Structure formats: C-alpha cells, structure tokens
Amino acid sequence: MRISFDIYRRLGVIFMSREYGMASGQIQSRLSAGKGARSGPGAAAFAPIVGRDGELGLLRQQLADPSVRLLTMTGPAGVGKTRLALALMEDLAGGSQFLDLAGHERAETVFEALSAPGETGRLIILDQAEHFTEALAAGLPRLLAERPRIRVLLVSREPLHLYGERVLRVPPLARVASVELFRQRAVAVRPGFSLASADGAEADDLCELLDDLPLAIEFAAARLKLFRPRELLNRLRDGQDVLYGGPTLSHHSSMREAIGWSYERLTGPEQAVFRRLAVHEDAFSPMAGTGIAPEIVETLVDKNLLVPVASPGDEPRFRMLNAVRSFSRDLHSPEPAEEPRTAPHTQPLTPREQEVAMLVAQGMTNRQIARRLGIAEWTAVNHVRNVMRKLNCTSRVNVAGWVIREQPVATALD
Ligand SMILES: Nc1ncnc2c1ncn2[C@@H]1O[C@H](COP(=O)(O)OP(=O)(O)O)[C@@H](O)[C@H]1O
Ligand SMILES: [Mg+2]
Secondary structure (H helix, E strand, C coil), X not given: CCCCCHHHHHCCEEECCHHHCCCCCCCCCCCCCCCCXXXXXXXXXXXXXXXXHHHHHHXXXXXXXXXXXEEEEECCCCCCXXXXXXXXXXXXXXXXXXXXXXXXXXXXXXXXXXXXXXCCCCEEEEECHHHHHHHHHHHHHHHHHHCCCCEEEEEECCCCCCCCEEEEECCCCCHHHHHHHHHHHHHHHCCCCCCCCCHHHHHHHHHHHCCCCHHHHHXXXXXXXXXXXXXXXXXXXXXXXXXXXXXXXXXXXCHHHHHHHHHHCCCHHHHHHHHHHCCCCCCECCCCCCCCCHHHHHHHHXXXXXXXXXXXXXXXXXXXXXXXXXXXXXXXXXXXXXXXXXXXXXXXXXXXXXXXXXXXXXXCCHHHHXXXXXXXXXHHHHHHHHHHHXXXXXXXXXXXXXXXXXXXXXXXXX
C-alpha cells in the first residue's frame, strides 16, 4: 500500500523543503540580516531574521502570480512560520495587514475584522489560523469572491484544503542558519559566547539534535543561563526535558503545548497511529506491511506531526521531529514524580534494549551506542531511557549492576 501525494499535488502543495527539489535552488543557506519588522505582533519581530532567503523568494514568486488568491504557509509548531510572515510583511513595505487569530475567541469576530472595508489589492496575513480551520474553510471562499482584490496568506499548522489554495510547507532552518540563530540567542544570555570558543563547538551538535527547529533552538539557548553548552547537549542526549517552558522571544509558552494542541484534535485511531509511529527516530516508511491506513498517515503529514523526507525509491518516507517524538514519549511514560521510586519489579526488555543495556554496562556513551548499533543518537537516548525506566534504575551504574546480575543474552536485532 502506498500513500499518494496526488492529493497534495491537486491542492497545489509546494514542498519548500530542500529534499523535495522544487525549491532546491532557491533555498540558500546564506544568512541575511533583516532589519526587523516594525509592525506586527510579539517580541519575535524585534530580532533580525536569520536565513530564509530561499523561502522568502518562493513566497514572493507565489504572490507575483495574480491567480494565487489564497496562499497557505504551513509547518510544524516552532518551525518559524510567523517569523517568515513578518519578514514578508516587511519586505512588502505596506499594503498588507496582519491579523493574529489566536487573539480571537469566535470565528464571527475574525470575519468582522476581515470584512472591514480596506484598501484594494491588500494582502491579508492570518496568523495562527489553525485555531479556525473549519470556520475559515467555510467562510473564506465567499470573502474572496466578494472582495476580488484581496488575497489571503494563511499561516497555519494545517492547510484548509480549499479549491485554489496554494500550500507552501516551511522546512526547518538550513544548518548554517540554525547555528547562527543559536549563536545570536546564546550571546544574549552569555555575553562572551562565541562559536570559535570551546563552548561554541557544541552548537552544530545541538542544532542537529534539535532538528534545526528555531523554537527548540531558542528554548535550548535560553537554558545557557544555567548550563554550559556541553552540559546542555548531554542533558538533551539523556532525554531530559530542557526544551519546555523556557523564556524565549516567542509567544509560545511551550512547545509541548503547541504539539499537544495538534494531538488533542486527532481522532482516537489517529492518536494511536501517531504514538505507534513515534518509536521511529529515523526516516521510515509507514506503509509496508504495517496495516496502518494511508489516510491516517496523510492526516498526520497534513497536521505537520510527520514530515515527508526524500525517498530513494517509490515508497514515501517520513520522519517525526525530535520535539514531536519527545512529546509522544511523554504520553507513554508517566511523569517521573508519579513513578514509585522504590518499586522492586522490573519490566522485560526487548532484545534491542537488552543489547543497549549491555553496551551501557560496557561504559559506552549514547553516541558510542548509536554508532555501534548503526542507529540515530536520539534512538539510543530513547532506548537508554526506556531501559532505565523498565529496570527502575536511576543511573547507568545501576544498569551495569543489572547486566552483571542477570547476564541477559541479546537474541535478536530489531
Ligand atoms: N528565521 C528565523 N530567524 C530568527 N528567528 C527565528 C526564525 N525562525 C523562527 N525564529 C524564532 O523562533 C521562534 C519560533 O518561530 P515562530 O515563527 O513563532 O514559529 P511558528 O509560527 O512556526 O510556530 C520565534 O521566537 C521566532 O522569532
Ligand atoms: Mg506562529
């Protein structure tokens, strides 16, 4: 069974991702120091935009086409959609109007605001439109018909699937840009921070682990007040929650909240598939022999809980960003505080976990385990975390103790 992307093509989805080729020449890793939008909501606008020349070029190109009346910019929470929209607004230098829909409680007030007489030829930017997906899908066609000179740029975690809607998917930052973003945020909390120093050496690894997701990078950098970059990296690799709730420039109070919002809106079977797919840390193809309905995978991609990646063959492949996966991991395991610390029982380990436990007992780091087993580091982090949880261990030394006592034999590889 295979997912067809025809539905996206029919709807005019353009993958902004480098991996999808269409925009490959345009997504440059050049850094651009923007001037910072003068208008628009939130403190995010005060910091210069980093990178995104390619995406801005693509947006401009789409808007140059007069037949495009409804353009939807979509992507995972924290990928930088709002920041990009603000940069576009600055670029257009007037003639656009920015409306943050999260500030509206009812769809009627949104449409009242939209129906107010304005200049002709306006571009109306509707941010956080995911809060009104149904209402907009029902009401926008009429609005666009009644006001033939306006155009709408929707910024949303999911497209509306309207006829004529053009969809642009925003990918994470190019590595050079994400490292630069990390540097800028790091300097703000640690004035002496420099990429050339010992502290700076971890920036690339941190960005890699954070999937180059701007919001995750900002949360992590905010933690530099407390931790040096190496400690931060180790904590992340150990699966510790350092990404949530930190002070950032952004309106997001936490990434978990944003991802949780999308998760809560899934149906029960969709949630079950989401949790099931979250065990994959690398790219995977959910079709082959899994019995997972392609429609559900399509929904998860649509809501940006899964991201499509380049596929060598015909079979489509996807990934779940680490931030999203770590959200789903928390759905499986109870909060540590609720866990009975002294419970004597242990749960059986999978063969892979036994293997990981043995490597931990040999004193290997997560990275070394990942290399040895040919898996992603993040996977190793999760395995170690699961092993510790199942064995009720609070340290790697405890795990080694268990291995020595039980002498498990890894019987199979995943
Ligand atoms: N290209 C960028 N340059 C600088 N900061 C960025 C960039 N992209 C995102 N950010 C910052 O990362 C955070 C998350 O971005 P945001 O646009 O709010 O994400 P989204 O709207 O996709 O949820 C914000 O604080 C934003 O200012
Ligand atoms: Mg936003």
